[in-house]
Amino acid sequence: MNRNDFRRWTRVEVRWGDMDAMNHVNNAQYFVYLESARIEMFGDIGLDQPMREDQHGFGLVSATCNFRKQVHYPATLEIGTRVSKIGNTSFQLQHGFFHEGGDELVADALSTVVWVDYAQGKGIPIPGDMRVRLEALV
Amino acid sequence: MNRNDFRRWTRVEVRWGDMDAMNHVNNAQYFVYLESARIEMFGDIGLDQPMREDQHGFGLVSATCNFRKQVHYPATLEIGTRVSKIGNTSFQLQHGFFHEGGDELVADALSTVVWVDYAQGKGIPIPGDMRVRLEALV
Amino acid sequence: MNRNDFRRWTRVEVRWGDMDAMNHVNNAQYFVYLESARIEMFGDIGLDQPMREDQHGFGLVSATCNFRKQVHYPATLEIGTRVSKIGNTSFQLQHGFFHEGGDELVADALSTVVWVDYAQGKGIPIPGDMRVRLEALV
Amino acid sequence: MNRNDFRRWTRVEVRWGDMDAMNHVNNAQYFVYLESARIEMFGDIGLDQPMREDQHGFGLVSATCNFRKQVHYPATLEIGTRVSKIGNTSFQLQHGFFHEGGDELVADALSTVVWVDYAQGKGIPIPGDMRVRLEALV
Numbered sequence: 110m111n112r113n114d115f116r117r118w119t120r121v122e123v124r125w126g127d128m129d130a131m132n133h134v135n136n137a138q139y140f141v142y143l144e145s146a147r148i149e150m151f152g153d154i155g156l157d158q159p160m161r162e163d164q165h166g167f168g169l170v171s172a173t174c175n176f177r178k179q180v181h182y183p184a185t186l187e188i189g190t191r192v193s194k195i196g197n198t199s200f201q202l203q204h205g206f207f208h209e210g211g212d213e214l215v216a217d218a219l220s221t222v223v224w225v226d227y228a229q230g231k232g233i234p235i236p237g238d239m240r241v242r243l244e245a246l247v
Numbered sequence: 248m249n250r251n252d253f254r255r256w257t258r259v260e261v262r263w264g265d266m267d268a269m270n271h272v273n274n275a276q277y278f279v280y281l282e283s284a285r286i287e288m289f290g291d292i293g294l295d296q297p298m299r300e301d302q303h304g305f306g307l308v309s310a311t312c313n314f315r316k317q318v319h320y321p322a323t324l325e326i327g328t329r330v331s332k333i334g335n336t337s338f339q340l341q342h343g344f345f346h347e348g349g350d351e352l353v354a355d356a357l358s359t360v361v362w363v364d365y366a367q368g369k370g371i372p373i374p375g376d377m378r379v380r381l382e383a384l385v
Numbered sequence: 386m387n388r389n390d391f392r393r394w395t396r397v398e399v400r401w402g403d404m405d406a407m408n409h410v411n412n413a414q415y416f417v418y419l420e421s422a423r424i425e426m427f428g429d430i431g432l433d434q435p436m437r438e439d440q441h442g443f444g445l446v447s448a449t450c451n452f453r454k455q456v457h458y459p460a461t462l463e464i465g466t467r468v469s470k471i472g473n474t475s476f477q478l479q480h481g482f483f484h485e486g487g488d489e490l491v492a493d494a495l496s497t498v499v500w501v502d503y504a505q506g507k508g509i510p511i512p513g514d515m516r517v518r519l520e521a522l523v
Numbered sequence: 524m525n526r527n528d529f530r531r532w533t534r535v536e537v538r539w540g541d542m543d544a545m546n547h548v549n550n551a552q553y554f555v556y557l558e559s560a561r562i563e564m565f566g567d568i569g570l571d572q573p574m575r576e577d578q579h580g581f582g583l584v585s586a587t588c589n590f591r592k593q594v595h596y597p598a599t600l601e602i603g604t605r606v607s608k609i610g611n612t613s614f615q616l617q618h619g620f621f622h623e624g625g626d627e628l629v630a631d632a633l634s635t636v637v638w639v640d641y642a643q644g645k646g647i648p649i650p651g652d653m654r655v656r657l658e659a660l661v
Contacts, residue, residue: 172312452585
C-alpha cells in the first residue's frame, strides 16, 4: 500500500493532547482522524453534514485500524482515502496514514459505511448521484 | 455471540460528552472503552500498567469494531472480553458490548496485542507466566 | 471548601484514556467531568437534555477549574455541586472534586450557565419552576 | 480585548469530532486548544516538552475560559497568547480565540502555570533564562 493507492487526502495536525500516558498518539485518536477523512469525503460526494434534513445520512458500521508505527507530537499526518467497494446500501473506504511528505505507511484502515434512513433506522439504497461520485473515488 | 462467550467484564458509564453531533456515542469512543477493557485485563495477567519498568509491555497493533446499535447517554455498558487467539509474540481479544443487564449485542470488536520490547522497538515472546494467565481467559 | 459545602454529587470513574503524556488526568478532562455534573444537575431541575424542544436550554458561558492534586488512573472521583449564585438569566455553580470516600479537595471549579433561547441566540429569564429548584440547591 | 493584545499565535483546525451533541464545539475542547497554545509557547521559552529530564517542568494550576460565541465545524481558530503576570514560581497567560482572519473575540481565557519540581512535588523559582523569555511575551 502506497500513496498512489489513494484518491483524496485529509491533513491532520496532531495535537499534544492526542497523546496518552504511553507518550504516543492514542489508538482511539486514529479513529477521530479517520472520521475527519470521512467527513471531508462526504463533502466531495455532496453532503456537508453526516445527516441530511430528510434524516437520510451515512452511518459507520465497521472500522478497523492497523497501527504500524507510533506517532508522537509534533506531527502532521496525511490520510489517503479511496473507495474500495460499493454495494447497494453500503460502501467501504480504505485509508493510509503517512507523515506529511513521507512515504512510510504509519497506519492503514478500513471503514464500512451504510446509507441510512435514520427515521426508519435501516439501510437504504445509495442515491444514484452519490453512487456516481463514489465511483469516481475508486 | 452472546454473554456466555466472554470470560471477564468491564463496566463503562457512558458520559454525556462521549456523544457527538449525531447525538449518539461517537465511534472513536468505543475504542476508548475497549482500551479500558484491555487495561483491566492486563491487570488480570499481572501488569498494572501497559508498560513495565524494563520497558517491556503491550502494544496494540490492530483494532476492529462493528457498530450494531446506536448508544445514547445515559447508559451503562458492559464489555465482555475473551482471549480468542494466542501466538508466540501476540494474542487476540474478542469483545462484546451489551447494555447493563441486557442481552442484545450492541457492538463487537477484535484487538490484536503484541508483547513489545519498547527499547528495541520490536515484538518479543510473551513471558510464560503471562501466557498461562492468558490461556485461562480463552 | 469541604464536602459539607455541596448539595448534590456526581460519581466519575476515571478512564485510563483520561490521562495524558504527563501520566496524570489531563486538565481538559476535568471539564468533561464537570459537564457530567451539570448534566445530572439539569436533570434535578427538570431538564433531561441541555436543550428542550422549544430550543430553550442551558448554555455554559464561563468555566474555571483550580487543579490542586494530580489524579491518576485508577480512581473514582466524586464531584460535589451547589448553586452559588442565581441571577435573572444566569446562575453559577461551585464544584469540588474529591476521591471516593476522601476529604481532600483535589480540584475546585466554578461554572456560569445562562438560560438561552437558542433560536434567538440570547439569554432569557430562567423559568419560575426551574428557579425554585435551583434555590433548593443553594 | 483584541488581536493587538497578544504576542504569539497558535492555529487550530477544528475537527468534526470536537463538536458535541449540541452541534457546537464542546467546552472541554477549548481547554485542549489552550493546551496546544501553551505547549507551543513552552517551545518559545526553551522547553520542547512540558517536563524536562530533571523532572522540572510546567504544571497548570488554574484555567478559566469565557465562551462568547459558539463555534461549529468547519472552522480554523487562531489563539493569541500573552504573558499577563510573572511571579516567583508561577506566571499567568491570557488568551483570545478568533476565527482565522476574523476580529471578533470568540472566547477568552486565563491559565496559571507553575514551575514544578515533579520529584519533590512542589513549585520552585522559574529559572532566570526562562524568566527573560517570558518577559519578552508580556
